[in-house]
Amino acid sequence: MVTFSVLKWSMERKWITASFCLALLLLGLINLISYQNATQLIHSAAQVKQTSDLLTALTSVSETLTDSEARRWRYFLLGDRTELDAYHQAMQNLTFQLEKLRQPLSDTPAQQQRLNLLETLIQQRQTLLEQSAALYEQPTLLSAENPWVAQTNQNQAQIRRIITELQNEEEQLLQSQVEQSQANSQVRMAIENLGTILAFVGLLGVYILLYRQMFKRQQSEQIQQKLAQEKELGELKLQFFSMVSHEFRTPLSVIVGSAQLLQENLKRLVEPSKLKNLLQIQASAKLMTQLLNDILTLARADAGKLQCKPELLEVQFLCLNLVEDIQLFSEQPRTIKFHKYGTRTYAYLDEKLIYSILSNLLSNAIKYSSPESSINFTVICEPNAVIFEIRDQGIGIPEDEQATIFEPFCRGRNVGSAPGSGLGMAVVKRCLDLHQGKLLLESQVGIGTTFTIRISQPDKVGFLP
Structure with missing residues (x-):
């Protein structure tokens, strides 16, 4: 440019x-x-x-x-x-x-x-x-x-x-x-x-x-001035959210840890149904932590501080760890069917960004589908690309809202009382853009939603067997 x-x-x-x-x-x-x-x-x-x-x-x-x-x-x-x-x-x-x-x-x-x-x-x-x-x-x-x-x-x-x-x-x-x-x-x-x-x-x-030329120069100076102001504002926002995240993360960790200790100590003395409040405390603290992480990620992306640093990762190991974390943090155990296809197992990915992408998609699949339904998580390792597919049988996304769900604080009109901030899909979009990946959305209301993510890999390196 x-x-x-x-x-x-x-x-x-x-x-x-x-x-x-x-x-x-x-x-x-x-x-x-x-x-x-x-x-x-x-x-x-x-x-x-x-x-x-x-x-x-x-x-x-x-x-x-x-x-x-x-x-x-x-x-x-x-x-x-x-x-x-x-x-x-x-x-x-x-x-x-x-x-x-x-x-x-x-x-x-x-x-x-x-x-x-x-x-x-x-x-x-x-x-x-x-x-x-x-x-x-x-x-x-x-x-x-x-x-x-x-x-x-x-x-x-x-x-x-x-x-x-x-x-x-x-x-x-x-x-x-x-x-x-x-x-x-x-x-x-x-x-x-x-x-x-x-x-x-x-x-x-x-x-x-x-x-x-003079008019364009004035416009360029105004744009540069505006960009400088936006950059300064973005840095201030990033500093603020970093400070807030740091200040809240420690007490939230203490709350989650204390609730887990109480649960472990009391589950032998108290009936499981009476420990529901402790589980709600843990879930709320974890939700608050995720919200802070999403806000901090968006702030870093707006300030240009969010970078993609690919490393050679073992794809199956990454995905299994992610499934384990999602099931551990869920209030109710959910069935996540994981499938892997392809002869290669390694790919160049940024671990933090890909973890944020997949965790948000899996969390939404769990959040907006019934507890009885299962979620399919598929990984396809092609010679020049890695493909992640997450399919649920949930409420679906209305067709007229599919183009706007990647905007911050945007939620579908059919989500009902399901908790959420509307930041997860915006985080997915920003992290995927840094990976220069492509996202395909297929959804029908009342039937389910399928997200397909394709991230290209270097031609000469690709995946290691």
């Missing part, structure tokens, strides 16, 4: 350690996922900002290109020199803006090609604008059929197309980044929530296991 308890506590400690480590692992994983999620959000935000800046820069390029063309045309139409200076300033800004676009788009080959093509087209448009001064000197050449006009329109359309493609590509990239960031965030948030729940469950499990 102790080993099982230790193993159980060890398993609970292992579960607590494993749950706590798992909870720490989950918390570490949650922190790692949260860190990665935050890093991903920062990276996604940087990408979104970069894409947004690219879109803003492309819009600025388109606006700057339109503004530079407008200023050059105003210079041609109005002849304002400030417009020409503003045109050159706008072209420088345009070149600077294109250079700013080159670095963010360096990791995208398709966008890089579009940017190179855009720079080429802008340079081509700048060349076409410079050629437009000669056409303004001859306004008749500014017709839709003029190749320069057609080339200028084509160049403008290509520039717008390239800028539009760049913007669309960046917008798609921006949308893809946002969607991917949202998906990653949802997945990581789900994992983080699941990890948090699992960590909470793990910590809750650790708490429950610790609480159970």
Whole structure:
């Protein structure tokens, strides 16, 4: 029992350690996922900002290109020199803006090609604008059929197309980044929530296991305290009953001895019928002695002081001595038929315990059966067990009371005025348990009772012939 308890506590400690480590692992994983999620959000935000800046820069390029063309045309139409200076300033800004676009788009080959093509087209448009001064000197050449006009329109359309493609590509990239960031965030948030729940469950499990362990420890301490109190109480009871038994045994022995001396001295002078009181004194004193012995035996058993110390005994000699003692102490002589079967005669038994068992059973058989009936006492010596059987033709034990007769102070309802304390069968049960024996009870009211006791013997020793 102790080993099982230790193993159980060890398993609970292992579960607590494993749950706590798992909870720490989950918390570490949650922190790692949260860190990665935050890093991903920062990276996604940087990408979104970069894409947004690219879109803003492309819009600025388109606006700057339109503004530079407008200023050059105003210079041609109005002849304002400030417009020409503003045109050159706008072209420088345009070149600077294109250079700013080159670095963010360096990791995208398709966008890089579009940017190179855009720079080429802008340079081509700048060349076409410079050629437009000669056409303004001859306004008749500014017709839709003029190749320069057609080339200028084509160049403008290509520039717008390239800028539009760049913007669309960046917008798609921006949308893809946002969607991917949202998906990653949802997945990581789900994992983080699941990890948090699992960590909470793990910590809750650790708490429950610790609480159970603490509760069981408190219960164990309470049980140990209760056992200690019961042990102390049992020892006190044993000391008390030992003292009472010792104090009463001596005067009872004196009473029995004195009554026997009086009986011997007076039986030649007084009629036997007048010695009845002396016999009652002896019987009562012997009953009191037996009662003290039974109480002391139960007290020693409850205190754990009653031990079984088997010795090699001659079974037939033990049983014949017991029959002789029972007949000697009985008020009226009774017929006890003793039978022995088996080829072996020795067995390992505790003489005091087996004597107490058999004497109580024989005493009850005599007490609860008529004086005219006989009692059968049988011993069977098997190679690996010794069997004692005591059969009477007495009042029997009611079937509903057969399970409770081994409890202290329990007597059958049909015992009538027969004397007894109700301790004999309890003593039988305690002594037989110490022998690790088995008891079989067969009884019918008005027919009789049979007690069969089986006590196992060592396989290698058994009985000696």
